[in-house]
Amino acid sequence: MKATPFTGKHIALGAKMAEFAGYNMPISYSGINDEHAAVRNNAGVFDVSHMGEFVLKGEGALDLIQRVTSNDASKLTNGKAQYSCLPNEQGGIVDDLLVYCIEENKVYMLVVNASNIEKDWNWIQKHNTGNVEMHNISDKTCLLAIQGPNATKILQPLTEIDVLNMKYYTFAKGVFAGVENVLVSATGYTGAGGVEIYFEDKDGAADKIWDAIFEAGKAAGIKPIGLGARDTLRLEKGFCLYGNDIDDTTSPLEAGLGWITKFSKDFTARTIIEQQKNNGVERKLVGFEMIDRGIPRHDYKIKDADGNEIGKVTSGTQSPSLQKAIGLGYVATAFAAFDSEIYVEVRDKLLKAKVVKIPFL
Amino acid sequence: MNFPENLRYTKDHEWISLEGNVATIGITDFAQRELGDIVYVDINTVGKALNAEEVFGTVEAVKTVSDLFLPVAGTITEVNSALNDAPEAVNTDPYGAGWMVKVTVNNPADVEQLLDAAAYSALVA
Numbered sequence: 001m002k003a004t005p006f007t008g009k010h011i012a013l014g015a016k017m018a019e020f021a022g023y024n025m026p027i028s029y030s031g032i033n034d035e036h037a038a039v040r041n042n043a044g045v046f047d048v049s050h051m052g053e054f055v056l057k058g059e060g061a062l063d064l065i066q067r068v069t070s071n072d073a074s075k076l077t078n079g080k081a082q083y084s085c086l087p088n089e090q091g092g093i094v095d096d097l098l099v100y101c102i103e104e105n106k107v108y109m110l111v112v113n114a115s116n117i118e119k120d121w122n123w124i125q126k127h128n129t130g131n132v133e134m135h136n137i138s139d140k141t142c143l144l145a146i147q148g149p150n151a152t153k154i155l156q157p158l159t160e161i162d163v164l165n166m167k168y169y170t171f172a173k174g175v176f177a178g179v180e181n182v183l184v185s186a187t188g189y190t191g192a193g194g195v196e197i198y199f200e201d202k203d204g205a206a207d208k209i210w211d212a213i214f215e216a217g218k219a220a221g222i223k224p225i226g227l228g229a230r231d232t233l234r235l236e237k238g239f240c241l242y243g244n245d246i247d248d249t250t251s252p253l254e255a256g257l258g259w260i261t262k263f264s265k266d267f268t269a270r271t272i273i274e275q276q277k278n279n280g281v282e283r284k285l286v287g288f289e290m291i292d293r294g295i296p297r298h299d300y301k302i303k304d305a306d307g308n309e310i311g312k313v314t315s316g317t318q319s320p321s322l323q324k325a326i327g328l329g330y331v332a333t334a335f336a337a338f339d340s341e342i343y344v345e346v347r348d349k350l351l352k353a354k355v356v357k358i359p360f361l
Numbered sequence: 362m363n364f365p366e367n368l369r370y371t372k373d374h375e376w377i378s379l380e381g382n383v384a385t386i387g388i389t390d391f392a393q394r395e396l397g398d399i400v401y402v403d404i405n406t407v408g409k410a411l412n413a414e415e416v417f418g419t420v421e422a423v424k425t426v427s428d429l430f431l432p433v434a435g436t437i438t439e440v441n442s443a444l445n446d447a448p449e450a451v452n453t454d455p456y457g458a459g460w461m462v463k464v465t466v467n468n469p470a471d472v473e474q475l476l477d478a479a480a481y482s483a484l485v486a
Binding site: 016027028031032033228231232293294295297317318320347 | 397398400401403419421423424426452
């Protein structure tokens, strides 16, 4: 199992650890509900250094990104980031990712899921016909997400970058807690506000930054947060999790990711996906909440009132903020409208649920 | 972690206490810690006669779900209805307010065959 530069800290803090994407990662510290509430109401720190980062450089970098991703990266100017996905030849999704424009037309950083680093690297390499310079900086790059309504207030004294007023999906590089060349990005996977910070772990930078954040947040009660609460937080906001809600077999349009699929440019499987847009898709990813008592889980069957299978649950939990059971799942398009009555098969019982709008919160 | 001496335990992480032929059953401190925040205890077997190691219900935590196995053969007579509104009692008081079912056991001597506190704590150490 691989470690991040913070693994020792997690263990010392008494975190429940588990393997995730080959890394020894913290699942929870004080408990998922407690950590979840800390991020929704205050501030929490996630070590997500397992994520992958690629830097693409050179005149052809933008052209390569345009060809392999679904969103329109030509809209990005320096200091702006964009959510996107890598479609495969069949119109499925190789991965979802963030594209950071470091220097327009010349330097971009792609941030990909930990479990897909190798797959994505090979996929992009395969399409790199213009000899764009590619660097996989995943192993040396630390990523901390500091999320929650009080996160930027806590961090502001640590940096000259104006984190308090940083606009969503923008970023800046600067000195942070005395460490140079830290990329601070107003992004995250919680919908709770806050930033993500990327930096290289050299000369003790990881320890220095972690300790400075917890010192700065001590009075406010900042907490370390595990991957368990990361999952409940993202699910309440309806953010897709690769491998659960989206994968090689789901199209961006089925997944509700039409907003990051731009037909103003050419990209992998554009024809297939454009056809889906014109003709409609047969299934859609929807949010639902349980009416009968029970908790939906990944891969549970979704049925209609007569017991016919109409889809599958892709994510589900008891929402800590809403105190009710919620889920995401693919259903036949006829059942995708809000308030549609659907049934989730939980241990051979059909439990009633209804389609609701996402985000749940 | 706390494993009271007066209880017996299973390798599936249930505890059982016996008075006469009536047993009270729940999950151990180790189990509740492993599961994390418990949000629903789903037991629909009241009135049913079950064999040892048969599933008598399910416990749902935020992140995961786990079956509940009956430590010894018997008939489920009562479920802790307080857990409907306060499932977190399984986390905060697993051997007290977090009890799950009462069972009339077929053969009280079966309970003696289960793990004692020392053997169980060795198992989860």
